[in-house]
Amino acid sequence: MNRLPSPAASAQRLLQAVLPQLMADALLGDLAEHFQQLAAQCGTAQARRWYWQETLLSLPHLTLYALEIGELRRVSVTGPTSDRQPMWGIALSLLFLLPALLLVIPGLLFNLTGVDLPRQLGNLVGPMLKPWIDNPWIVLGGLVVVLAINILAVANIKVESIGEAVRLTFDVKKRIANLILLALALFLGVSIFGYLLAENILPFI
């Protein structure tokens, strides 16, 4: 027996999170019915596109309506739900962390040992990476990306509301690699921001 094609589970979850209880069954059923008709006529890919389009078009109105009638049951902001480490997040974080490391570590070494590594590093990394490292604001921007990626990977924020009661819960998933990257990004960010403050503001005080 052929199995019926199904719409994207994430789109269904998004709708379920905001749909008022009485409306949920009928609306999701209508969407599923039209999805099946479209899939039979035009193929599953086009039916899935339509389902996403309907979800994204309806989501703001449904959320506002659920808030208006006090029936927003559950909004959940969370990172990937699987226990597997999001490898792309770690790779991207390392890429964005590299300029910050090249900026901060030689500076620390210079202060501790007097060895002028930044000049030697500038020659080493070549003309392509040097302007990037030379602009701490760009490096800080990269660190913000690293923070965002890793916060999403470890944080699990839920806002639950039934009627007038609202409950906010926050917990951290123990993903060691992401937590280390977060700590490193915070340390490097604070160091560079401190350096920028000292260089640009303190001289005027």
Place this chain on the structure above:
Amino acid sequence: MKVLSRTEEMILLAVHALGPGAYGLAVGVHLKKLTGKPWSVGATYIPLDRLEKAGLLASSEGDPTAQRGGRSKRFYRLTSKGLKALAELKRMNEVLWAAGPDFGAA
């Protein structure tokens, strides 16, 4: 009584036109056919829910089907209050249009 919005008026008329087969998806398809504009499910269900809460529509559940992922249809019908509201709207529209521009000669 609160004056209904144009969308609510169109939804009530669609429910009336569809008769016993009036459920969310069918109402959206019917209105899309008449207006030529897309009606997202949200744009159909929110006024349906409002009108039901206001007592102008009543609903009942159909049987669940596999094609709908085991979910039921919700069929809507006009209540006597809904019919009165439509009659009042028609009367108001006729009065307003009586003093409106005449497109007949154009």
